[in-house]
Amino acid sequence: MPDRLTALLRADTGGTPVIELEGEIDRDAEGPLFAAWEQVPAASARVVLDFGRTEYINSSGLAILVQLLARARAEGREVHVVGLTDHYREIFEITRLVDFVTLLPDARAIA
Amino acid sequence: MTTIGHAFRRVVRRPQRAADAPRAEIATATPTAAMPAVEIGEHDPLLPYLQSASGAVDVDALQLESSALRELRSAGVKLVIPLVTHGELIGTLYLGPRLSDQDYSADDRRLLENLAAQAAPALHVAQLVQEQEAEARERERFEHELQVAQLIQQHFLPLTLPQPPGWSVQAHYRPARAVGGDFYDIVERPDGTVAFAVGDVTDKGVPAAMVMAATRSVLRAAGQDEARPAELLARVNDLLQADMPPRMFVTCLYGVLDPATGHVRFANAGHNLPIVRTAGGADELRATGMPLGLLPGMRYVETDAQLRPGDQLVLHSDGIAEAHGTGREMFGIPRLREVLAGAASGDRLLGDVLDALRAFTGPDWEQEDDITLVSIAWHSGGLLTSFEVPSEPGREREAMRRVADAVAPLGLPGGRLEKLKTAVAEATMNAIEHGNLNRPEVPVLVTAGVEGADLVVRIRDEGGDRPIAITETPDVAAKLAGEQSPRGWGLFLIQQMVDRLRVTSDGRYHTAELVVHLEETRHA
Numbered sequence: 001m002p003d004r005l006t007a008l009l010r011a012d013t014g015g016t017p018v019i020e021l022e023g024e025i026d027r028d029a030e031g032p033l034f035a036a037w038e039q040v041p042a043a044s045a046r047v048v049l050d051f052g053r054t055e056y057i058n059s060s061g062l063a064i065l066v067q068l069l070a071r072a073r074a075e076g077r078e079v080h081v082v083g084l085t086d087h088y089r090e091i092f093e094i095t096r097l098v099d100f101v102t103l104l105p106d107a108r109a110i111a
Numbered sequence: 112m113t114t115i116g117h118a119f120r121r122v123v124r125r126p127q128r129a130a131d132a133p134r135a136e137i138a139t140a141t142p143t144a145a146m147p148a149v150e151i152g153e154h155d156p157l158l159p160y161l162q163s164a165s166g167a168v169d170v171d172a173l174q175l176e177s178s179a180l181r182e183l184r185s186a187g188v189k190l191v192i193p194l195v196t197h198g199e200l201i202g203t204l205y206l207g208p209r210l211s212d213q214d215y216s217a218d219d220r221r222l223l224e225n226l227a228a229q230a231a232p233a234l235h236v237a238q239l240v241q242e243q244e245a246e247a248r249e250r251e252r253f254e255h256e257l258q259v260a261q262l263i264q265q266h267f268l269p270l271t272l273p274q275p276p277g278w279s280v281q282a283h284y285r286p287a288r289a290v291g292g293d294f295y296d297i298v299e300r301p302d303g304t305v306a307f308a309v310g311d312v313t314d315k316g317v318p319a320a321m322v323m324a325a326t327r328s329v330l331r332a333a334g335q336d337e338a339r340p341a342e343l344l345a346r347v348n349d350l351l352q353a354d355m356p357p358r359m360f361v362t363c364l365y366g367v368l369d370p371a372t373g374h375v376r377f378a379n380a381g382h383n384l385p386i387v388r389t390a391g392g393a394d395e396l397r398a399t400g401m402p403l404g405l406l407p408g409m410r411y412v413e414t415d416a417q418l419r420p421g422d423q424l425v426l427h428s429d430g431i432a433e434a435h436g437t438g439r440e441m442f443g444i445p446r447l448r449e450v451l452a453g454a455a456s457g458d459r460l461l462g463d464v465l466d467a468l469r470a471f472t473g474p475d476w477e478q479e480d481d482i483t484l485v486s487i488a489w490h491s492g493g494l495l496t497s498f499e500v501p502s503e504p505g506r507e508r509e510a511m512r513r514v515a516d517a518v519a520p521l522g523l524p525g526g527r528l529e530k531l532k533t534a535v536a537e538a539t540m541n542a543i544e545h546g547n548l549n550r551p552e553v554p555v556l557v558t559a560g561v562e563g564a565d566l567v568v569r570i571r572d573e574g575g576d577r578p579i580a581i582t583e584t585p586d587v588a589a590k591l592a593g594e595q596s597p598r599g600w601g602l603f604l605i606q607q608m609v610d611r612l613r614v615t616s617d618g619r620y621h622t623a624e625l626v627v628h629l630e631e632t633r634h635a
Contacts, residue, residue, distance in 0.1 A: 059540070060540075060598070087529035
């Protein structure tokens with residue numbers, strides 16, 4: 001089955017690593033997501049997850065995001081989140097994931 | 112006063128016993144010629160005399176102005192032995208002349224008095240048993256009559272109710288113990304319309320049941336070729352009035368519904384008004400007229416109402432509105448309307464009303480009158496879609512998209528639609544993985560439809576024989592600390608995304624029912 005998620009690492013203008021998540025975050029997201037995370041420079045204390053092109057997140061995808069946040073915490077890194085639709089932003093609130101990331105107001109703010 | 116009344120009751124009963132008791136005893140004393148029984152009148156002075164006599168009484172020697180005494184003498188009675196137990200005269204023993212023609216000796220008298228002293232309590236017991244048996248027979252007769260009335264009543268209630276496409280027709284009927292005269296009838300007419308009637312016969316028991324049966328039959332027969340409710344009630348009134356027992360009449364609400372358009376025409380013969388429950392509340396539909404069977408030539412007025420999808424027509428009888436609460440206040444129409452306005456829609460509405468009634472009357476309530484409740488509900492739009500997806504990972508997206516397409520005409524606001532999509536996807540994932548164990552050949556059935564004021568999506572798998580795993584409420588902090596699995600979000604998400612999640616199992620199927628209140632959506 002082809003990956004439904006493309007996770008591409010780039011850096012924003014300020015040099016902060018940004019992982020662009022394009023497609024669907026479900027049980028198959030683990031590989032691409034963690035592969036991108038591996039490429040984050042060791043010195044980066046802050047990583048941005050950009051959901052601007054994410055179409056779908058399900059409960060399995062949430063579980064993988066939780067694993068990613070656990071890893072970030074272990075590595076002493078902050079995770080910033082940008083580009084969530086209103087719906088997924090609400091899900092981040094309902095699940096209290098917002099308490100463990102920093103929500104940035106808009107994708108353009110870091111572009 | 113009590114003592115005097117009690118004593119008097121005994122005196123009144125005594126003559127019958129005095130008349131019954133002697134016959135056999137006389138036959139013993141004179142085996143060849145039975146004597147006629149002599150009754151001692153209620154006010155005869157012989158009664159108090161015998162009551163207080165200390166033993167055998169010599170009839171010829173007794174000085175008393177008593178017609179009974181004269182009768183005894185002329186019947187040839189020589190000795191009267193009172194049968195007294197616990198101070199109560201319960202019978203008498205009459206003896207004719209001795210067969211030897213000699214007078215009764217002192218020994219004879221002693222023997223007879225001993226016999227009387229022993230016979231009296233035994234006779235008293237026998238009398239009590241007889242009385243109890245008579246009472247039991249009377250009770251049995253009453254119970255039997257009750258059963259007959261119930262049988263008649265039940266026989267004339269419909270066994271099945273018509274269910275026009277897009278509609279749900281339900282009835283609840285609970286007779287009071289003493290059988291009132293409630294009835295209801297709902298039949299599909301040859302032209303596809305649905306005729307409905309709810310009525311109440313005054314009086315109770317077998318007579319009411321008979322009138323109820325007659326009324327239902329006449330209504331049904333007349334309804335075959337008369338679709339105009341007012342004309343029908345007028346005709347039924349004339350037919351019933353001729354044969355109606357005095358002081359009896361029948362209230363009846365009769366109507367005809369066109370399920371294709373939701374148009375209702377009805378007329379009322381003194382019955383409780385129908386209530387229409389809409390998204391905006393519950394209102395009575397006005398219509399008045401004389402009850403059936405009182406006067407000939409009555410005319411009724413046809414009223415009509417236009418139901419809309421999602422509306423629910425409720426018919427009811429006195430048993431609800433006139434039920435008394437613990438504080439003796441009545442349930443009343445305003446409260447019924449209030450309950451209906453706030454009740455769940457569709458098939459759960461009647462249950463909600465009965466729950467409210469139970470809460471109002473308290474658990475020890477003895478039902479005062481028959482209770483009849485009929486609900487005729489129009490699903491708004493009805494079933495929107497029904498499809499199956501194979502149990503393969505990822506197929507939940509298909510279910511999500513198809514439900515989203517099917518509910519598009521409802522115009523759910525974007526946020527509500529996104530939430531529903533997430534809930535449908537999660538529930539379908541659960542069904543695929545946990546219900547059907549990822550076996551592609553076992554399908555997940557998904558249906559979506561409007562039921563009353565709700566959008567209901569049902570997702571059914573075939574894991575109904577396995578208990579549903581109870582998952583702990585997800586806690587991100589615990590998950591990040593490794594104290595809880597990072598998974599386990601599904602059920603929690605569904606619960607947060609819809610207004611209600613109901614999960615049922617029936618041994619084979621396991622169904623998750625997702626409910627979205629459409630009205631809240633519109634107001635949101």
